Amino acid sequence: xxxxxxxxxxxxxxxxxxxxxxxxxxxxxxxxxxxxxxxxxxxxxxxxxxxxxxxxxxxxxxxxxxxxxxxxxxxxxxxxxxxxxxxxxxxxxxxxxxxxxxxxxxxxxxxxxxxxxxxxxxxxxxxxxxxxxxxxxxxxxxxxxxxxxxxxxxxxxxxxxxxxxxxxxxxxxxxxxxxxxxxxxxxxxxxxxxxxxxxxxxxxxxxxxxxxxxxxxxxxxxxxxxxxxxxxxxxxxxxxxxxxxxxxxxxxxxxxxxxxxxxxxxxxxxxxxxxxxxxxxxxxxxxxxxxxxxxxxxxxxxxxxxxxxxxxxxxxxxxxxxxxxxxxxxxxxxxxxxxxxxxxxxxxxxxxxxxxxxxxxxxxxxxxxxxxxxxxxxxxxxxxxxxxxxxxxxxxxxxxxxxxxxxxxxxxxxxxxxxxxxxxxxxxxxxxxxxxxxxxxxxxxxxxxxxxxxxxxxxxxxxxxxxxxxxxxxxxxxxxxxxxxxxxxxxxxxxxxxxxxxxxxxxxxxxxxxxxxxxxxxxxxxxxxxxxxxxxxxxxxxxxxxxxxxxxxxxxxxxxxxxxxxxxxxxxxxxxxxxxxxxxxxxxxxxxxx
Amino acid sequence: xxxxxxxxxxxxxxxxxxxxxxxxxxxxxxxxxxxxxxxxxxxxxxxxxxxxxxxxxxxxxxxxxxxxxxxxxxxxxxxxxxxxxxxxxxxxxxxxxxxxxxxxxxxxxxxxxxxxxxxxxxxxxxxxxxxxxxxxxxxxxxxxxxxxxxxxxxxxxxxxxxxxxxxxxxxxxxxxxxxxxxxxxxxxxxx
Numbered sequence: 001x002x003x004x005x006x007x008x009x010x011x012x013x014x015x016x017x018x019x020x021x022x023x024x025x026x027x028x029x030x031x032x033x034x035x036x037x038x039x040x041x042x043x044x045x046x047x048x049x050x051x052x053x054x055x056x057x058x059x060x061x062x063x064x065x066x067x068x069x070x071x072x073x074x075x076x077x078x079x080x081x082x083x084x085x086x087x088x089x090x091x092x093x094x095x096x097x098x099x100x101x102x103x104x105x106x107x108x109x110x111x112x113x114x115x116x117x118x119x120x121x122x123x124x125x126x127x128x129x130x131x132x133x134x135x136x137x138x139x140x141x142x143x144x145x146x147x148x149x150x151x152x153x154x155x156x157x158x159x160x161x162x163x164x165x166x167x168x169x170x171x172x173x174x175x176x177x178x179x180x181x182x183x184x185x186x187x188x189x190x191x192x193x194x195x196x197x198x199x200x201x202x203x204x205x206x207x208x209x210x211x212x213x214x215x216x217x218x219x220x221x222x223x224x225x226x227x228x229x230x231x232x233x234x235x236x237x238x239x240x241x242x243x244x245x246x247x248x249x250x251x252x253x254x255x256x257x258x259x260x261x262x263x264x265x266x267x268x269x270x271x272x273x274x275x276x277x278x279x280x281x282x283x284x285x286x287x288x289x290x291x292x293x294x295x296x297x298x299x300x301x302x303x304x305x306x307x308x309x310x311x312x313x314x315x316x317x318x319x320x321x322x323x324x325x326x327x328x329x330x331x332x333x334x335x336x337x338x339x340x341x342x343x344x345x346x347x348x349x350x351x352x353x354x355x356x357x358x359x360x361x362x363x364x365x366x367x368x369x370x371x372x373x374x375x376x377x378x379x380x381x382x383x384x385x386x387x388x389x390x391x392x393x394x395x396x397x398x399x400x401x402x403x404x405x406x407x408x409x410x411x412x413x414x415x416x417x418x419x420x421x422x423x424x425x426x427x428x429x430x431x432x433x434x435x436x437x438x439x440x441x442x443x444x445x446x447x448x449x450x451x452x453x454x455x456x457x458x459x460x461x462x463x464x465x466x467x468x469x470x471x472x473x474x475x476x477x478x479x480x481x482x483x484x485x486x487x488x489x490x491x492x493x494x495x496x497x498x499x500x501x502x503x504x505x506x507x508x509x510x511x512x513x514x515x516x517x518x519x520x521x522x523x524x525x526x527x528x529x530x531x532x533x534x535x536x537x538x539x540x541x542x543x544x545x546x547x548x549x550x551x552x553x554x555x556x557x558x559x560x561x562x563x564x565x566x567x568x569x570x571x572x573x574x575x576x577x578x579x580x581x582x583x584x585x586x587x588x589x590x591x592x593x594x
Numbered sequence: 595x596x597x598x599x600x601x602x603x604x605x606x607x608x609x610x611x612x613x614x615x616x617x618x619x620x621x622x623x624x625x626x627x628x629x630x631x632x633x634x635x636x637x638x639x640x641x642x643x644x645x646x647x648x649x650x651x652x653x654x655x656x657x658x659x660x661x662x663x664x665x666x667x668x669x670x671x672x673x674x675x676x677x678x679x680x681x682x683x684x685x686x687x688x689x690x691x692x693x694x695x696x697x698x699x700x701x702x703x704x705x706x707x708x709x710x711x712x713x714x715x716x717x718x719x720x721x722x723x724x725x726x727x728x729x730x731x732x733x734x735x736x737x738x739x740x741x742x743x744x745x746x747x748x749x750x751x752x753x754x755x756x757x758x759x760x761x762x763x764x765x766x767x768x769x770x771x772x773x774x775x776x777x778x779x780x781x782x783x784x785x
Contacts (some may be wrong), residue, residue: 150662328656
């Protein structure tokens, strides 16, 4: 042991003794008190040297806060995300310094892209060792800076409680997102009194301004006069709890609604006003509607490239009203004709009141003026519905989702990885409500599905939670089966096994002359045996006639179950708008058959 | 177009790198940057000179405003203001005509000699970017050994002081309000 380390150990011991003598709580205890005051009941984490004091304290409060020991830190953060996305509460992850923190970065970046409120607590080497390349030291605050709403390095234990409360406030306010608190080991050992921060007084924390009345009035007039309006809605609807307000508004005005991938569930997929999902793998009707629209009412969206394709030809005939809580989203990709920087719920409610104030004559005129538009939309829906060719030989992945939907009566919470299975789940599982759909949208992080499902299940105990994953993504985080089994979290995992990295293979087939470069996953573990090895139920369906029964068995099983569904190997997701293309260049299933 | 942004941020470790990191992460360019305390020691002012069209500058302002510890972001360029930067220039000054020439340039530009040896001088020059650069160009033939320059700092003119607090709520929507007012919608659905 070096002299420096010896002094350090001595200092830590001295601090602990001091705390005991003065009967002051140590940093770790202050942290627990602050978390308890924030209503935290679950923490997903993985211990290590720099967080030993915190884990010691966790042990003492284990009847109040349950810690779930994950098998990899990426899983911890994804679980916190799943917990947050399913419940709307702030998810919490706890990891150690160095590799603990770097393993957590994928999850943190994912939460940043998808505006998910989480607080990630990372251990750090003791203050005097920072900058010395100490064991398990990384600059966590530096590494995570570009993918957090805010992060903190706690340098003084007296700041700890205030930082925790502010972190929770930042994570859930405005446009939600991840906040990282990096706590050096000596800070978690040092004594300090705990006092709850009742009021966040820092002058730059976000304000939630009400929508400007004048803009609401201009917007309402435009919407009432528009002949071909479309409501383009995203994750902001879900985050702001605006689903009911959206439905009321859309129904009142009889305006078609198309959700983004992140907006699924924010408007019922089976609602007569719904055109289905928009974007790269969106429906023909939704993409055509936006291409022909004269007024795009964009709510809680960010004009992401997977929605717009080639930006300059996106919604070329449309004026745009952009409503978003994050001013930086407005004008970032598409300059709107009118913007409303406001919470989606508040804005939709204000618009609804304004429309009502205009009286029933104006409203009925407006609805009448859109009769032709609806004829056109219905034609697109009729002519080009989502479709796939059936088979009596092979299980079609689209059919797996349909069966799942039928067996769960459309009520399950679905978490997915990223790729073809994700798009089929988005297309063929009609969602009824917000927070039923938990997917990695912006970052596109494979391995998200299983841990997110575990987090969601822990937040929503009574619900049926299903992880729909591919054989690729599942192998990135399947070790979390152990976590699910250990804590008796009865998630069901549906592996859409096609022996390929399917989405990459599809692109190689369509755009790279079928050069299947490094997408062969035919050598994978036997997922049934893998499940059994973890103490879960493992089942396999290989033929169409087996599918329903196998799914039924899995869904009614009390514990963790994994279903290996062997699906047709070279199935493609349609429609597809090639990356960077115009939505009119969309390739549909019908076109590809010819 | 060249813009000078004045960003008031909490005087805490790491806050400057948050701003600078944001510029590089989002592909904005930084021409110069300088930092110093405000009258209130809890806050620093970061002055950034950047280039971009209106949409880019708007994004920079909005992205910077989103940082949790940033109190305000102003595009100083939009109103009358004073800009200054400073240079310390180590230049050859052999005794004789060359030294006289140098001293007369120093006089014309209201610069200062801050150090001197048998053969060289260090000159301190300040002014706006154009003035400092013109001065450096004139010194170049005399033999410049080294230059160290500050970034630009700026402050609004007294005559143009505006109440920035009054319109903060409106500010976020300033670019896009009311362009819908006169728009008419086509009566028919195009084929």
